[in-house]
Amino acid sequence: MVKKIFLLCFLVGSIHASVYKNNCVSCHEKMPVKIDKFFYRYLLKYSSEDALKNALIKYLKNPTKEKTILQEGLLNRFGVKEKTTLNDKDLKKAVDEYWEIYKIFGKLK
Amino acid sequence: MLKSWDTNLLQSEKKTLFSFFILYLIFIILLLSILGVMYYNFQKDLMLQKNRLELSYLANEQLLKLKDLHVNFDKNRVYPRDVRFNSAIYDSSKKEIFSTFSNKHIDFNEVIYMDEDKIYLIKEPESYYLGTKYLVLEVKSDSSWHKNVYKTLSIYGAGLFLLMVVFGYFLLRLLLKPMREAIELLDRFIKDTTHELNTPVNAIMSNIEMIDTNSLDEKLAKKIKRIDIGARTVSNLYQDLTYLTLAHKIVSNDEDVNLQEVIEERIEYFTLFAQSRKIDINCDLEENISLHIDRKKITKLIDNLLSNAVKYNKIKGTINIRLQDGYFEVHDSGRGIAQEKIDAMFERYTRADESVGGFGIGLSIVHMIAEEYTLHVKITSKEKKWTKVRVSW
Numbered sequence: 001m002v003k004k005i006f007l008l009c010f011l012v013g014s015i016h017a018s019v020y021k022n023n024c025v026s027c028h029e030k031m032p033v034k035i036d037k038f039f040y041r042y043l044l045k046y047s048s049e050d051a052l053k054n055a056l057i058k059y060l061k062n063p064t065k066e067k068t069i070l071q072e073g074l075l076n077r078f079g080v081k082e083k084t085t086l087n088d089k090d091l092k093k094a095v096d097e098y099w100e101i102y103k104i105f106g107k108l109k
Numbered sequence: 110m111l112k113s114w115d116t117n118l119l120q121s122e123k124k125t126l127f128s129f130f131i132l133y134l135i136f137i138i139l140l141l142s143i144l145g146v147m148y149y150n151f152q153k154d155l156m157l158q159k160n161r162l163e164l165s166y167l168a169n170e171q172l173l174k175l176k177d178l179h180v181n182f183d184k185n186r187v188y189p190r191d192v193r194f195n196s197a198i199y200d201s202s203k204k205e206i207f208s209t210f211s212n213k214h215i216d217f218n219e220v221i222y223m224d225e226d227k228i229y230l231i232k233e234p235e236s237y238y239l240g241t242k243y244l245v246l247e248v249k250s251d252s253s254w255h256k257n258v259y260k261t262l263s264i265y266g267a268g269l270f271l272l273m274v275v276f277g278y279f280l281l282r283l284l285l286k287p288m289r290e291a292i293e294l295l296d297r298f299i300k301d302t303t304h305e306l307n308t309p310v311n312a313i314m315s316n317i318e319m320i321d322t323n324s325l326d327e328k329l330a331k332k333i334k335r336i337d338i339g340a341r342t343v344s345n346l347y348q349d350l351t352y353l354t355l356a357h358k359i360v361s362n363d364e365d366v367n368l369q370e371v372i373e374e375r376i377e378y379f380t381l382f383a384q385s386r387k388i389d390i391n392c393d394l395e396e397n398i399s400l401h402i403d404r405k406k407i408t409k410l411i412d413n414l415l416s417n418a419v420k421y422n423k424i425k426g427t428i429n430i431r432l433q434d435g436y437f438e439v440h441d442s443g444r445g446i447a448q449e450k451i452d453a454m455f456e457r458y459t460r461a462d463e464s465v466g467g468f469g470i471g472l473s474i475v476h477m478i479a480e481e482y483t484l485h486v487k488i489t490s491k492e493k494k495w496t497k498v499r500v501s502w
Contacts, residue, residue, distance in 0.1 A: 040179060047201035047237040104239045108188045108207040 020097040164230040179238035201242035436501035
C-alpha cells in the first residue's frame with residue numbers, strides 16, 4: 001500500500017514536471033487553434049524530425065513574423081508570440097515531447 | 110594430292126595474321142557490346158519516359174489523398190492504397206514514414222528508374238503532407254519491351270558481326286597483298302631460273318657418265334669426280350626447286366616402298382659427295398620396313414636429309430643412319446643448329462648457316478612431304494656438335 005501511494009505520488013510529480021505541458025499546452029489550450037495543428041503546419045514545411053525541431057526551437061527562442069508558420073489571419077489576431085523563458089535544456093525537452101506526441105511514424109495503418 | 114604452295118604463307122606470318130584476326134574479332138565484339146549496351150539503355154530510357162507521364166498522374170492522385178489524410182489526421186489514420194501501384198513516403202532525411210512495398214533501397218537521385226522488373230518514380234511534393242518529402246511509386250514493368258530489345262539486338266548484332274567479319278577478311282587480304290606479291294616474285298624467279306638450268310645440267314651429267322674413268326690417269330679422274338659431284342649437287346638443287354614450284358601439279362603415285370633399299374640407293378648416290386669431304390657414313394638399317402608412299406617423294410625427303418648431313422658436316426665427320434620399325438634418323442657430326450632457330454627450320458628460305466650455299470628450301474620440302482604423309486619430323490641438335498633428324502610414322 002505504501003508502495004502504491006509512493007508510486008502515485010511519483011507519477012503525479014512527474015506529470016507536474018512535464019515542461020511541455022506546463023509551458024506549452026497550458027497556454028495553447030486557451031487558443032481556438034489547438035497545438036496539434038501547429039505541429040502539422042510545421043511538418044508540412046519541414047518534413048523531418050531534425051528540421052522540424054530545429055526550426056521550432058529557433059522560432060521559440062526568437063519569434064519573428066518571417067519565421068512563423070502561422071496563417072496571416074491568425075497572425076493578425078494573435079500576433080507573434082513572446083520569446084520563450086525556458087532554458088535550452090527544458091526547451092529541447094518540451095520540443096522532444098511535442099514531437100513524440102504528434103509524430104506520424106508508427107501511426108499510419 | 111594437289112597443293113597450292115605458290116601463295117601459301119610462312120608459319121610466323123600465319124601466326125601474326127592469326128593474332129591480328131583474333132585481336133580484330135575481340136575489338137568487334139567489344140565494339141558491338143558497347144553499341145548493344147548503349148542501345149539497350151536508350152530503349153530502357155524510352156520505355157521509362159513513356160511510363161513517366163502515367164506514373165506522374167498516379168503520383169498526383171496519391172498526393173491529393175495524402176493531403177486529405179494530412180488535414181484529417183486526427184480522424185483518419187489509414188494510409189491510402191491503390192491497386193494500380195505500391196507506394197511509400199519518406200521524410201527529408203530519407204527516413205521511411207510508411208511503405209506498401211518491400212524494397213528498402215530507393216535511389217533518391219533518380220526521378221524514374223528500373224530495379225529488376227519494377228519501375229520506380231520519385232515525386233517531390235511542394236508541401237510535405239505528413240512530412241512527405243519523397244513519394245515513391247512502384248509498378249511492375251511490362252516485360253514485352255525486353256523481348257523486343259533482345260530480338261532487335263540479336264538480329265542486328267549478328268548481321269553487324271558478319272558484316273565486320275567480311276570486312277575484316279577483305280582488310281586481311283589487303284594486308285596480305287604485298288606479302289603474297291613478294292613470295293610470288295621469288296617463286297617466279299626460281300621457276301624461270303630452274304627452267305634454264307635443266308638442259309645444261311643434264312648434258313654435263315650424261316657426258317660424265319659416258320667417260321670411262323678407269324682409262325684416265327688418277328689426277329684427271331679426280332677432276333672428273335669433282336665435276337660429277339658438282340653436277341649432282343646442281344641437279345639436286347634443280348630437282349628441289351622444281352618440286353617446290355611445281356608441287357601443286359605433281360600427283361602422288363603411292364606404292365609400298367622398301368625403305369632399306371631406297372636409303373641404301375640414296376647413300377650410294379651421295380657417297381661420292383661424302384667422300385669428297387672425307388665423311389664416314391655408318392648404317393644401321395633394319396630390313397623389310399616399308400611405307401606406302403610416293404617413291405619420288407620419299408627419295409626427295411631422304412636426299413634432302415642426306416644432302417644436309419653432308420653439306421653441314423665437318424671435314425672427316427661422320428653420318429649415322431638408322432632405320433627401325435616406326436622411324437629412321439640421320440645423325441651428323443656437323444655444326445648443329447641453335448635452339449631458337451630449330452622451329453623456323455621448316456620454313457621456306459630459312460637457313461641456319463649462311464656460310465654454306467643453298468636457298469633454304471631443303472627442310473621446307475621435307476616438311477611438305479612429311480605433312481602430306483603425316484610423318485613426324487623432329488630435329489634435335491647441339492650447336493657445333495651434332496644434329497639429329499628423326500622421321501617417324
